Amino acid sequence: MSGLVTPPVAQPGPVAPSGDRDLMIEADDVTKSFGAVHALDSVSVGVPRGTVLGLLGHNGAGKTTLVNILTTALPLTSGRARVAGYDVAREPVEIRRRIGLTGQFASVDGQLSGRDNIVLIARLLGAGRRAAGARADELLELFRLTDVADRRASGYSGGLRRRLDLAVSLVGAPEVLFLDEPTTGLDPSSRLNLWEIVEGLVEQGTTVLLTTQYLEEADRLADSIAVLSAGRVVAAGTAAELKATVGRRTVTLTLDTGEDRGTAGAALRGAGFTPVNGEEDPRTVVVPIDATREIAEVVRTLDQVGVEATELTFGEPTLDDVYLALADQSAARTPV
Structure with a gap:
């Protein structure tokens, strides 16, 4: 049904008679x-x-x-x-x-x-x-x-x-x-x-x-x-509003050694963050944040305790995350 009876530009129809014009x-x-x-x-x-x-x-x-x-x-x-x-x-x-x-x-x-x-x-x-x-x-x-x-x-x-x-x-x-x-x-x-x-x-x-x-x-x-x-x-x-419903932005830090993770975690918690340890790499720490400006605060906190991050990755929820979360919720509501 392509091009379903659409008027040529030169022959516009009359103005819509009612309803919200916008x-x-x-x-x-x-x-x-x-x-x-x-x-x-x-x-x-x-x-x-x-x-x-x-x-x-x-x-x-x-x-x-x-x-x-x-x-x-x-x-x-x-x-x-x-x-x-x-x-x-x-x-x-x-x-x-x-x-x-x-x-x-x-x-x-x-x-x-x-x-x-x-x-x-x-x-x-x-x-x-x-x-x-x-x-x-x-x-x-x-x-x-x-x-x-x-x-x-x-x-x-x-x-x-x-x-x-x-x-x-x-x-x-x-x-x-x-x-x-x-x-x-x-x-x-x-x-x-x-x-x-x-x-x-x-x-x-x-x-x-x-x-x-x-x-x-x-x-x-x-x-x-x-x-x-x-x-x-x-x-x-x-898209931004939907992403915000399924999770916060995160900063993933890769530290020099796994031994630094305890020190980093304690310092970050003291600064008001709630870090979690990465599951795949013993050197990683994942820090949920509310705004990108907090990235600098995360780096300063580690610097104050002498912990070096060799890699820093910023991530945010995607529409894929939204879609999967909604699918899970829908499945949970569906009777078996």
């Missing part, structure tokens, strides 16, 4: 049931204009279901959702004119060339032949597809088809872009290229909802993150 994606207590199965259970998210919401969750958590509802491909069971100021249940056509969508699987026409796929969508959106060709050239260059532009898409590798699919989703310069695991199947270079494209779009005011299995992708691109588990939002906030 909140481009709204979901309030959205529930979706398939019989007795609740794919989504009272999900609420909001995405301000020109920002990225990263939606994380295991397979089956409900990410794609939420995307399908917000893009009007699937009706909700209860709750309310708006995109670009329009209600998904009552005004689906207006929403489709303003969004772009790239799903989990490439959906381009394999019998057409890369260029013709883009031109076709541009023409369907109302662009003239010349404007459609110019837009195709622009997107082919942006996604590094110029060299294969005239080759049938059926002959593309998986990564090339993915890049073409992404290009097609941008034909109409959408106000709101839905990217459902967009870098699946891309090599590291193409993934980095996509990240840079998304960052450029956001700088220009595009609003993005991104689902991803790559935590580093969410860490880099998302202004805010929501974590879904079994159809519910189990955590939400910025």
Whole structure:
């Protein structure tokens, strides 16, 4: 469903009639049931204009279901959702004119060339032949597809088809872009290229909802993150806020000898720190800290007792730590 009925730039739709004009994606207590199965259970998210919401969750958590509802491909069971100021249940056509969508699987026409796929969508959106060709050239260059532009898409590798699919989703310069695991199947270079494209779009005011299995992708691109588990939002906030929920920053010190560890530990405790011994190396000491400025205090404390650190490493919790902690909590709540 790439490039889902998105309007050309030259033919903008009317201003949204109601709602928060700065909140481009709204979901309030959205529930979706398939019989007795609740794919989504009272999900609420909001995405301000020109920002990225990263939606994380295991397979089956409900990410794609939420995307399908917000893009009007699937009706909700209860709750309310708006995109670009329009209600998904009552005004689906207006929403489709303003969004772009790239799903989990490439959906381009394999019998057409890369260029013709883009031109076709541009023409369907109302662009003239010349404007459609110019837009195709622009997107082919942006996604590094110029060299294969005239080759049938059926002959593309998986990564090339993915890049073409992404290009097609941008034909109409959408106000709101839905990217459902967009870098699946891309090599590291193409993934980095996509990240840079998304960052450029956001700088220009595009609003993005991104689902991803790559935590580093969410860490880099998302202004805010929501974590879904079994159809519910189990955590939400910025990457920094989520990381802060699972642990503190640490300084890991490697000392000259294992004999220094006792002296170092006593001095650090006297300075108000709570050091712990490293498990893998008898020379290491791990010191939790609250701010990077405390690193200098740790070093001064060791210097005062004549202990030399041959190596110092600063670390902080990652989104991987957040994800694993939430998974553990979810498992603990699940009855055996």
